[in-house]
Amino acid sequence: MTERIDGHTLLIGLMAYPIRHSMSPTMHNNAFAKLGLNYAYLAFEITNETLPSAVQAIRTLDMRGSNISMPNKQKIIPLLDKLDPATEMIGAVNTVVNDHGTLTGYTTDGIGFMKSLDDEGLDIRGHKMTLAGAGGAGTAIAVQAALDGVKEISIFNRRDEFWDNAKRNVDIINEKTDCKATLHDLADQDDYKAEIQSSYIYADATGVGMNPLQDQTLVTDPAWFNNPDQIVFDTVYAPRTTELMKVAEKAGVKHVFNGLGMMLEQGAAAFKLWTGKEMPVDYIRQILFDDDDDKAKA
Structure with missing residues (x-):
């Protein structure tokens, strides 16, 4: 240096x-x-x-x-x-x-997300995604995925300061892309589970899983991941193995990633x-x- x-x-x-x-x-x-x-x-x-x-x-x-x-x-x-x-x-x-x-x-967050999946030989274009979070990273992921050809996105968020941003994301995606976007309340756990189980990829773009929430995950039950060919993606990369990743691995999901590839x-x-x-x-x-x-x- x-x-x-x-x-x-x-x-x-x-x-x-x-x-x-x-x-x-x-x-x-x-x-x-x-x-x-x-x-x-x-x-x-x-x-x-x-x-x-x-x-x-x-x-x-x-x-x-x-x-x-x-x-x-x-x-x-x-x-x-x-x-x-x-x-x-x-x-x-x-x-x-x-x-x-x-x-x-x-x-470049959304570009990084899509490219990191491409690097792994995985293509989510034409498929459905469930996404948790509507902050900066979640917004970038949702919009870029829609622009790149993801067929459907179910966005989950709490009714907090990012709720209005989540509504804006859904409106923009539906207006300016061919992707169908819907907004869901994270408090509705039955809906959350159903959307994850009907998706090819589940991505968590919240801060849950990183310090000071490193011992937490929004999905605690491995049964929510019912398809070993699903993709589970946590944008957190510190720690390298998050609680969400542990749950997905326990469920037998083959494609489980942290956010290090996206960051790169x-x-x-x-x-x-x-x-x-x-x-x-x-x-x-x-x-x-x-x-x-x-x-x-x-």
Whole structure:
């Protein structure tokens, strides 16, 4: 790292709270070093309250850009100059590119989700998905899956601050894509079970399963997974094996994934936006996936 940093090094950030557990600095800095690119990637703990000054710092310091994660993915939108069209539909940003003071927002979460399944030889296009969560990641997954050809999406959420966002997601998907989307209350457990059992893939895009909820899962009964050929996908990657994954594995589900592949592929998409180069994905996958589970701190 010290051999690469000089007076011409460009800074890229990660702005979220909490964020010290993130593997993104490891991913991007190793990719920069592998390709000999003069960039450095650092994590900054930024809340909604400190976000405006942090975004101004991107301009002031002429940073190349930043990743954005919870709780800032939607709050950052009014602070940017432009959004790309898909991101405008999604209504959440996870990547900012700075072109000499003009800040453009993108979202690569949904791209990362779909690409990570492609990497495993799994195609959910033309199939039904049940999705829990309607925050930044859940919204990106739902919209991108619909744009890419998923036939039907049942979105479950609690009647909390994200309920209206879930309704917006359903309306946009039904209006702008060929996918049929429906909204369901997570409190209706019978409905929840039925929708999961009629789906090819179940994805959890909530924070349940990660610190401080690492001992919890929305699905506790293995009988809810009644088809070994189903896909169960948890966007959480720390811990590497979540409680949801344990339930699915106990049910005999063959295709059970955490969010590490999604994190890798969304990072690769952001990497290209900043550098114009393809991330050396196989090299980075080896670094990330070969880490011991206890290194992925919750």
